[in-house]
Amino acid sequence: MDASTSVVSEFDLIRTYFTRPTRHAVLGVGDDCALLQVQPNNVLAVSTDMLIEGRHFFAHADPRQLGHKCLAVNLSDLAAMGATPRWATLALALPAVDTAWLREFSAGLFALANRFELDLVGGDTTRGPLAICITIAGEVPAAQSLRxxxxxxxxxxxxxxxxxxxxxxxxxxxxxxxxxxxxxxxxxxxxxxxxxxxxxxxxxxxxxxxxxxxxxxxxxxxxxxxxxxxxxxxxxxxxxxxxxxxxxxxxxxxxxxxxxxxxxxxxxxxxxxxxxxxxxxxxxxxxxxxxxxxxxxxxxxxxxxxxxxxxxxxxxxxxxxxxx
Ligand SMILES: [Mg+2]
The missing domain is CATH 3.90.650.10 (PurM-like C-terminal domain)
Structure with a gap:
Protein backbone atom coordinates (compact mmCIF):
# COMPACT_ATOMS: atom_id res chain seq x y z
CA MET A 1 0.00 0.00 0.00
CA ASP A 2 1.35 3.42 -0.94
CA ALA A 3 1.95 5.30 2.31
CA SER A 4 1.02 8.70 0.97
CA THR A 5 -2.25 7.68 -0.66
CA SER A 6 -3.59 5.14 1.82
CA VAL A 7 -6.91 6.00 3.37
CA VAL A 8 -6.85 5.28 7.08
CA SER A 9 -9.55 6.44 9.48
CA GLU A 10 -8.61 7.95 12.79
CA PHE A 11 -9.96 4.86 14.57
CA ASP A 12 -7.97 2.48 12.37
CA LEU A 13 -4.88 4.59 12.94
CA ILE A 14 -5.27 4.46 16.73
CA ARG A 15 -6.07 0.74 16.68
CA THR A 16 -3.15 -0.15 14.41
CA TYR A 17 -0.39 2.06 15.75
CA PHE A 18 -1.28 3.07 19.29
CA THR A 19 -3.30 0.28 20.90
CA ARG A 20 -1.40 -2.33 22.90
CA PRO A 21 -2.41 -4.56 25.83
CA THR A 22 -2.16 -2.64 29.11
CA ARG A 23 -0.46 -3.81 32.29
CA HIS A 24 -1.64 -1.37 34.94
CA ALA A 25 -4.95 -0.01 33.64
CA VAL A 26 -8.44 -1.09 34.69
CA LEU A 27 -9.47 0.08 31.20
CA GLY A 28 -7.15 1.34 28.44
CA VAL A 29 -7.75 2.73 24.93
CA GLY A 30 -11.24 2.34 23.43
CA ASP A 31 -13.78 3.92 25.76
CA ASP A 32 -14.52 7.58 26.55
CA CYS A 33 -11.92 7.54 29.31
CA ALA A 34 -9.26 5.19 30.60
CA LEU A 35 -9.77 3.89 34.14
CA LEU A 36 -6.69 3.88 36.33
CA GLN A 37 -6.19 2.57 39.85
CA VAL A 38 -3.49 4.12 42.03
CA GLN A 39 -1.97 1.87 44.70
CA PRO A 40 -3.04 2.66 48.29
CA ASN A 41 -0.87 5.37 49.93
CA ASN A 42 0.57 6.49 46.58
CA VAL A 43 -0.09 9.77 44.81
CA LEU A 44 -0.17 10.42 41.07
CA ALA A 45 2.76 12.35 39.56
CA VAL A 46 1.54 13.96 36.32
CA SER A 47 3.45 15.93 33.68
CA THR A 48 2.96 17.11 30.08
CA ASP A 49 5.56 17.88 27.40
CA MET A 50 4.86 19.12 23.90
CA LEU A 51 7.24 18.77 20.94
CA ILE A 52 6.65 20.90 17.84
CA GLU A 53 8.31 20.35 14.48
CA GLY A 54 10.75 23.14 13.69
CA ARG A 55 10.85 24.23 17.32
CA HIS A 56 11.83 21.14 19.32
CA PHE A 57 12.97 18.90 16.47
CA PHE A 58 14.03 19.33 12.87
CA ALA A 59 11.63 18.86 9.98
CA HIS A 60 11.96 15.32 8.60
CA ALA A 61 13.40 14.06 11.90
CA ASP A 62 13.83 10.30 12.12
CA PRO A 63 10.38 9.08 13.29
CA ARG A 64 11.69 6.17 15.40
CA GLN A 65 14.03 8.50 17.29
CA LEU A 66 11.20 11.00 17.65
CA GLY A 67 8.94 8.34 19.16
CA HIS A 68 11.70 7.57 21.66
CA LYS A 69 12.49 11.18 22.50
CA CYS A 70 8.96 12.48 23.04
CA LEU A 71 8.40 9.74 25.62
CA ALA A 72 11.91 9.99 27.10
CA VAL A 73 11.50 13.67 27.99
CA ASN A 74 8.27 12.84 29.83
CA LEU A 75 9.78 9.82 31.61
CA SER A 76 12.61 12.12 32.68
CA ASP A 77 10.11 14.31 34.57
CA LEU A 78 8.79 11.26 36.43
CA ALA A 79 12.38 10.25 37.23
CA ALA A 80 12.99 13.69 38.70
CA MET A 81 10.06 13.16 41.11
CA GLY A 82 11.11 9.62 42.09
CA ALA A 83 7.91 8.28 40.53
CA THR A 84 7.28 4.85 38.99
CA PRO A 85 6.06 5.26 35.36
CA ARG A 86 2.55 3.88 34.82
CA TRP A 87 0.41 5.58 32.15
CA ALA A 88 0.60 8.05 29.27
CA THR A 89 -1.73 9.69 26.78
CA LEU A 90 -0.64 10.90 23.35
CA ALA A 91 -2.05 13.83 21.38
CA LEU A 92 -0.71 13.78 17.84
CA ALA A 93 -1.20 16.29 15.02
CA LEU A 94 -0.10 14.94 11.61
CA PRO A 95 0.07 16.82 8.29
CA ALA A 96 -0.99 13.59 6.52
CA VAL A 97 -1.44 9.91 7.33
CA ASP A 98 1.95 8.45 6.46
CA THR A 99 1.83 4.79 7.47
CA ALA A 100 5.60 4.28 7.20
CA TRP A 101 6.14 7.27 9.51
CA LEU A 102 3.49 6.03 11.96
CA ARG A 103 4.98 2.53 12.05
CA GLU A 104 8.44 3.87 12.91
CA PHE A 105 7.19 6.47 15.37
CA SER A 106 5.07 3.98 17.31
CA ALA A 107 7.93 1.44 17.27
CA GLY A 108 10.26 3.99 18.90
CA LEU A 109 7.61 5.02 21.41
CA PHE A 110 6.59 1.50 22.45
CA ALA A 111 10.17 0.19 22.61
CA LEU A 112 10.84 2.71 25.38
CA ALA A 113 7.37 2.35 26.98
CA ASN A 114 7.83 -1.44 27.24
CA ARG A 115 11.17 -1.07 29.01
CA PHE A 116 9.40 0.80 31.81
CA GLU A 117 6.08 -1.13 31.63
CA LEU A 118 4.31 2.11 30.77
CA ASP A 119 0.78 1.82 29.34
CA LEU A 120 -0.49 4.14 26.60
CA VAL A 121 -4.10 4.54 27.73
CA GLY A 122 -5.56 7.19 25.46
CA GLY A 123 -5.06 10.23 23.31
CA ASP A 124 -6.22 12.09 20.25
CA THR A 125 -5.16 12.47 16.64
CA THR A 126 -5.88 15.29 14.23
CA ARG A 127 -4.64 16.71 10.94
CA GLY A 128 -2.27 19.66 11.40
CA PRO A 129 1.39 20.69 11.52
CA LEU A 130 3.40 17.88 13.13
CA ALA A 131 3.10 18.21 16.90
CA ILE A 132 3.39 15.59 19.63
CA CYS A 133 2.04 16.11 23.13
CA ILE A 134 2.38 13.42 25.78
CA THR A 135 0.87 13.52 29.25
CA ILE A 136 2.51 11.03 31.56
CA ALA A 137 1.50 9.76 35.00
CA GLY A 138 3.40 7.77 37.58
CA GLU A 139 3.02 6.73 41.19
CA VAL A 140 5.03 7.69 44.24
CA PRO A 141 4.44 7.53 48.00
CA ALA A 142 3.65 11.17 48.81
CA ALA A 143 6.30 11.46 51.53
CA GLN A 144 9.03 10.08 49.23
CA SER A 145 8.50 12.30 46.18
CA LEU A 146 11.61 14.22 45.12
CA ARG A 147 10.73 17.91 44.98
MG1 LIG B 1 11.51 18.61 34.29
Missing part, protein backbone atom coordinates in the same frame (compact mmCIF):
# COMPACT_ATOMS: atom_id res chain seq x y z
CA UNK A 148 12.60 21.03 43.98
CA UNK A 149 11.99 22.72 47.33
CA UNK A 150 13.94 20.40 49.66
CA UNK A 151 17.60 21.49 49.27
CA UNK A 152 19.27 22.59 52.52
CA UNK A 153 22.41 24.63 53.24
CA UNK A 154 25.37 22.24 53.45
CA UNK A 155 23.85 19.64 51.12
CA UNK A 156 26.10 18.34 48.36
CA UNK A 157 25.02 18.92 44.78
CA UNK A 158 25.18 15.94 42.41
CA UNK A 159 24.56 15.29 38.72
CA UNK A 160 24.21 12.03 36.77
CA UNK A 161 25.92 11.14 33.49
CA UNK A 162 27.73 13.82 31.50
CA UNK A 163 26.70 17.31 30.41
CA UNK A 164 26.64 19.29 27.18
CA UNK A 165 26.56 16.44 24.65
CA UNK A 166 23.06 17.20 23.36
CA UNK A 167 23.79 20.92 23.01
CA UNK A 168 27.00 20.12 21.14
CA UNK A 169 25.12 17.81 18.76
CA UNK A 170 22.59 20.59 18.13
CA UNK A 171 25.36 23.15 17.47
CA UNK A 172 26.84 20.71 14.94
CA UNK A 173 23.47 20.06 13.25
CA UNK A 174 22.95 23.81 12.94
CA UNK A 175 26.39 24.23 11.36
CA UNK A 176 27.79 26.32 14.21
CA UNK A 177 30.60 23.87 14.92
CA UNK A 178 32.31 21.15 12.89
CA UNK A 179 32.58 17.67 14.35
CA UNK A 180 34.16 14.71 12.58
CA UNK A 181 32.06 11.60 11.95
CA UNK A 182 33.30 9.83 15.07
CA UNK A 183 32.50 12.83 17.26
CA UNK A 184 29.03 13.14 15.73
CA UNK A 185 28.38 9.46 16.43
CA UNK A 186 29.40 10.09 20.03
CA UNK A 187 27.14 13.10 20.69
CA UNK A 188 24.09 12.54 18.43
CA UNK A 189 22.44 9.95 20.73
CA UNK A 190 22.53 12.55 23.54
CA UNK A 191 20.25 14.78 21.44
CA UNK A 192 18.07 12.25 19.62
CA UNK A 193 17.70 9.29 22.00
CA UNK A 194 18.28 10.52 25.57
CA UNK A 195 18.05 7.91 28.33
CA UNK A 196 15.59 8.88 31.09
CA UNK A 197 17.12 8.22 34.53
CA UNK A 198 14.07 6.44 35.91
CA UNK A 199 15.91 3.79 37.96
CA UNK A 200 18.13 6.45 39.53
CA UNK A 201 15.10 8.59 40.46
CA UNK A 202 13.50 5.63 42.21
CA UNK A 203 16.75 4.79 44.02
CA UNK A 204 17.08 8.38 45.27
CA UNK A 205 13.84 8.18 47.27
CA UNK A 206 14.77 8.77 50.89
CA UNK A 207 18.30 9.89 49.93
CA UNK A 208 17.97 13.07 47.84
CA UNK A 209 16.58 16.19 49.49
CA UNK A 210 15.70 17.81 46.12
CA UNK A 211 15.86 16.83 42.45
CA UNK A 212 15.17 18.16 38.96
CA UNK A 213 15.84 16.81 35.48
CA UNK A 214 18.08 18.86 33.20
CA UNK A 215 15.96 19.87 30.22
CA UNK A 216 16.81 23.55 29.77
CA UNK A 217 20.44 23.70 30.94
CA UNK A 218 22.33 23.18 34.21
CA UNK A 219 22.37 26.76 35.51
CA UNK A 220 18.76 27.52 34.64
CA UNK A 221 17.38 24.27 36.02
CA UNK A 222 19.56 24.53 39.16
CA UNK A 223 18.15 28.05 39.51
CA UNK A 224 14.65 26.53 39.88
CA UNK A 225 15.88 24.33 42.75
CA UNK A 226 17.64 27.26 44.45
CA UNK A 227 14.62 29.56 44.15
CA UNK A 228 12.14 26.99 45.38
CA UNK A 229 14.42 25.81 48.21
CA UNK A 230 15.41 29.34 49.24
CA UNK A 231 19.15 28.59 49.01
CA UNK A 232 22.25 29.36 46.91
CA UNK A 233 24.94 27.09 45.42
CA UNK A 234 28.61 27.06 44.51
CA UNK A 235 29.75 24.92 41.58
CA UNK A 236 33.34 24.02 40.71
CA UNK A 237 33.44 24.05 36.90
CA UNK A 238 36.45 21.70 36.87
CA UNK A 239 34.34 19.06 38.66
CA UNK A 240 31.53 19.10 36.07
CA UNK A 241 31.28 15.84 34.09
CA UNK A 242 31.64 17.16 30.55
CA UNK A 243 30.88 15.00 27.52
CA UNK A 244 34.19 13.35 26.45
CA UNK A 245 34.12 15.00 22.99
CA UNK A 246 34.77 18.40 24.65
CA UNK A 247 38.23 17.16 25.70
CA UNK A 248 39.13 16.78 22.00
CA UNK A 249 37.67 20.11 20.90
CA UNK A 250 39.54 22.38 23.34
CA UNK A 251 37.02 25.16 22.66
CA UNK A 252 36.48 26.74 26.08
CA UNK A 253 33.69 29.20 25.25
CA UNK A 254 31.65 26.61 23.34
CA UNK A 255 32.18 24.02 26.07
CA UNK A 256 31.11 26.35 28.87
CA UNK A 257 28.01 27.40 26.95
CA UNK A 258 26.99 23.78 26.25
CA UNK A 259 27.83 22.43 29.72
CA UNK A 260 26.40 25.28 31.81
CA UNK A 261 23.42 26.31 29.67
CA UNK A 262 22.87 23.66 26.98
CA UNK A 263 19.47 21.99 27.05
CA UNK A 264 18.24 18.45 26.40
CA UNK A 265 20.68 16.57 28.65
CA UNK A 266 17.90 14.85 30.68
CA UNK A 267 20.32 13.98 33.44
CA UNK A 268 19.21 14.25 37.07
CA UNK A 269 20.50 17.07 39.26
CA UNK A 270 19.96 16.38 42.95
CA UNK A 271 21.00 17.43 46.43
CA UNK A 272 21.75 15.19 49.40
CA UNK A 273 23.31 15.54 52.87
CA UNK A 274 27.08 14.96 52.87
CA UNK A 275 26.59 11.79 54.98
CA UNK A 276 24.90 10.19 51.93
CA UNK A 277 28.11 10.31 49.85
CA UNK A 278 29.00 6.61 50.28
CA UNK A 279 25.44 5.54 49.52
CA UNK A 280 25.37 7.65 46.35
CA UNK A 281 28.73 6.29 45.21
CA UNK A 282 27.33 2.79 45.66
CA UNK A 283 24.28 3.77 43.60
CA UNK A 284 26.58 4.87 40.79
CA UNK A 285 28.22 1.44 40.80
CA UNK A 286 24.91 -0.44 41.01
CA UNK A 287 23.35 1.53 38.16
CA UNK A 288 26.57 1.76 36.12
CA UNK A 289 25.92 5.47 35.79
CA UNK A 290 28.46 8.15 36.77
CA UNK A 291 27.23 10.31 39.65
CA UNK A 292 29.41 13.35 40.26
CA UNK A 293 29.46 15.79 43.15
CA UNK A 294 29.67 19.18 41.45
CA UNK A 295 29.24 21.63 44.31
CA UNK A 296 27.54 22.59 47.54
CA UNK A 297 24.34 24.25 48.61
CA UNK A 298 24.98 27.62 50.30
CA UNK A 299 22.78 30.27 51.83
CA UNK A 300 20.47 32.23 49.55
CA UNK A 301 22.44 35.49 49.75
CA UNK A 302 25.39 34.07 47.78
CA UNK A 303 23.13 33.08 44.86
CA UNK A 304 24.60 30.78 42.21
CA UNK A 305 28.40 30.95 41.94
CA UNK A 306 30.42 29.00 39.35
CA UNK A 307 34.20 28.99 39.84
CA UNK A 308 36.89 27.84 37.40
CA UNK A 309 39.94 25.74 38.35
CA UNK A 310 41.78 28.94 39.44
CA UNK A 311 38.94 29.95 41.73
CA UNK A 312 37.81 32.77 39.44
CA UNK A 313 34.09 33.39 39.13
CA UNK A 314 32.63 32.45 35.76
CA UNK A 315 29.72 34.34 34.36
CA UNK A 316 26.54 32.27 34.72
CA UNK A 317 25.08 31.99 31.22
CA UNK A 318 21.42 32.32 30.42
CA UNK A 319 19.58 29.08 29.81
CA UNK A 320 17.18 28.25 27.04
CA UNK A 321 13.84 30.09 27.25
CA UNK A 322 11.06 29.17 24.83
CA UNK A 323 9.76 32.74 24.81
CA UNK A 324 13.09 34.57 24.68
Missing amino acids: RAGARVGDALWVSGSLGGAALALQCAQGAVHLNAEQQTAVNPCLHTPEPRVALGLALRGIATAAIDLSDGLCGDLGHVLTQSGVGATIAYANLPRHPVFHELQHTALEQQCVLAGGDDYELLFTAPSRAQRTIEQLAATHQLPLTQIGMITSADTGLVVRDAQGQRLQVPRSFDHFA
